[in-house]
Amino acid sequence: MGLLTGERMRKSLGLGEDPRFEGTATAASGKMESLSFNGDLSSLLSLYNFTYDYSTALPDIAISSAPCRPDGSVLNKYLVVVIYCLVFILSVVGNGLVVLVVTSSHTSRSVTDVYLLNLAVADLLFAFTLPLWAAYRAHEWVFGTVMCKAISVLQEANFYSSILLLACISVDRYLAIVYATRAATEKRHWVKFVCLGIWVFSALLSLPMLLFREAFTSPNNGTVCYERIGEEDTAKWRVVLRVLPQTFGFALPLLVMLFCYGVTIHTLLQTKNAQKQRAMKVIFAVVLVFLVCWLPYNITLVSDTLMRTRAIAETCERRSRINTALSVTQVLGFAHSCINPIIYAFIGQKFRNSFLKILAQRGLISKDAVARYGRASYASTSGNTSTTL
Secondary structure: OOEOOHHHHHHHHOOOOOOOEOOOHHHHHHHHHHOEOOOOHHHHHOOOOOEOOOOOOOOOOOOOOOOOOOOOOOOOHHHHHHHHHHHHHHHHHHHHHHHHHHHHOOOOOOHHHHHHHHHHHHHHHHHOOHHHHHHHHHOOOOOHHHHHHHHHHHHHHHHHHHHHHHHHHHHHHHHHHHOOOHHHHOOHHHHHHHHHHHHHHHHHHOHHHHHHEEEEEEOOOEEEEEEOOOOOOHHHHHHHHHHHHHHHHHHHHHHHHHHHHHHHHHHHHHHOOHHHHHHHHHHHHHHHHHHHHHHHHHHHHHHHHHHHOOOOOOOHHHHHHHHHHHHHHHHHHHHHHHOHHHHHHHHOHHHHHHHHHHHHHOOOOOHHHHHHHHHHHHHHOOOOOOOOO
């Protein structure tokens, strides 16, 4: 049979496709040159000293000339577990309240409310995956391939639906404020179809997770949940599967948001409309938080892609920094699912008043307290039909 090169051996075993197989994999590639294909397989696998964390990084395409030491600066897995559990609790409670407030409103919901309701549902669905990711971080994947695919799709769909919904909100505010087309922006029949289209498009962008992600056993680390694309053209397909969703699911919606809000801010500064400015504060805060949480992660993914496709040189120091950045920025991105309800509670007057009314209806607080608290804010925002803003 002869000897297999290190790269061919990694492909034949399906080991080089997970970013967790970083570190000593480059050192092992040199040692594998001297191994016979018919040798002891257990001796071969013992060369790998795998460490892993959940990431969407590409496989190690460019093999360094010298082995890199395993990076010990990645976030402590138990700290990440605690963060995930905290985000899960805050997200379920907060987004559950948003759904309750918007659906319980007796007034007609605005277009913006419909979008924000769908945004809360997306965050709520994603929050239910966090306990599984936390268990994965602490130990290994024990939930099987079906759950691996399901929660991976929910994670991707949450990300894409969030930015697409925020882009739609920016277009709605742009039309309502810049062109004052209130009648056009408040039509309900097409808003439902837009939201449905967003969910379908997000599902399509998440389709690679459904097709390629599965649970499989890796040496020294038990069962992992990651993509298995195959042996041929792995690097090319991984780049395609990363670049296309980032282009259509992040970069283009971001450009739409920047344009719409740029023109909207310019118009508001000229008109000095206090009511519209108050409503825009919540939307601006939501968009800003989304960018703070997810933009660093996407920039890191772009850097990782450039390095692994050899557009920029790969060094041990650069690989270590990117791996650490992926871990940190992903935790920040996951935390986004619990932040929007906090923004509504502290900035959105309508949301606070609607929530207090629900508490009064349940007999948890007095109606006099609601009247005293809400009189001034309702008088100043009576023209705004949104129950969230």
